[in-house]
Amino acid sequence: MTPPASIHACALIVDEAGLLIRGASGAGKSSLVLALIAAAQAQGRFARLVADDRVLLRLAGGRILAAPHPRIAGQIEERGSGIRCMPHEGQARLTHIIDLLPQPGRLPAAEEASARLEGIEGIALIRIALVVGLPSEVAARQILAKI
Numbered sequence: 001m002t003p004p005a006s007i008h009a010c011a012l013i014v015d016e017a018g019l020l021i022r023g024a025s026g027a028g029k030s031s032l033v034l035a036l037i038a039a040a041q042a043q044g045r046f047a048r049l050v051a052d053d054r055v056l057l058r059l060a061g062g063r064i065l066a067a068p069h070p071r072i073a074g075q076i077e078e079r080g081s082g083i084r085c086m087p088h089e090g091q092a093r094l095t096h097i098i099d100l101l102p103q104p105g106r107l108p109a110a111e112e113a114s115a116r117l118e119g120i121e122g123i124a125l126i127r128i129a130l131v132v133g134l135p136s137e138v139a140a141r142q143i144l145a146k147i
Contacts, residue, residue: 004056004067010076011050011066011092014040017147018092020055020117020125023100025053027132028139030077032100035136037146048122052076057094059120064094083113096126096147 010021010029014036020136021029030052040047051068052075058065067090068074074088097115117129130139 003059006069007055007057007117008053009050009055009130011055011068011094012036012048013050013089013092013116013147014047014144015045017096018050018066018094019096019098019143019147020094021098021100023132024102027102028136029100029102030132031079031136032098032139033076035140039137039140043144045144049074049076049086050090050092051088057117057120059123062123064117064120064123065091066094067091081116094125096128097142099127100132101129102132 003011008025010033012019012033019036021032022066023029033049037047037049050066052072054069054072056067068088073090073129074085075083076086078084099115113127114124118125128143
């Protein structure tokens with residue numbers, strides 16, 4: 001059995017959607033996770049952290065599964081406050097990729113509405129692209145409206 005791939009990203013669940021958030025270091029991935037969980041819960045929706053910073057990915061039954069790295073499971077870095085422990089899920093089936101892009105004015109065209117993960121062949125996930133610097137609460141509302 002192939003060991004899971006470890007990537008620098010964040011993952012969470014909102015209702016039945018498994019979200020993987022990608023972006024450069026300092027792009028606001030963890031802040032977006034916290035904003036998504038808060039906004040979803042304020043709407044009465046289920047939302048829970050899966051992984052912050054390191055996400056383990058594996059393919060199972062034609063699905064991409066995300067899990068936290070065991071050393072940091074249930075922990076998320078809250079910028080300016082440090083490491084925070086919170087409830088988390090041990091695994092999620094990914095359905096969406098959220099890419100935090102550095103270039104304002106260059107959001108993907110419609111043909112880039114799906115994305116694949118490197119090393120995982122044959123499975124495309126729904127892609128939501130956002131520009132880095134958008135306030136987390138605004139970005140969270142935009143994402144929740146699409147899932």
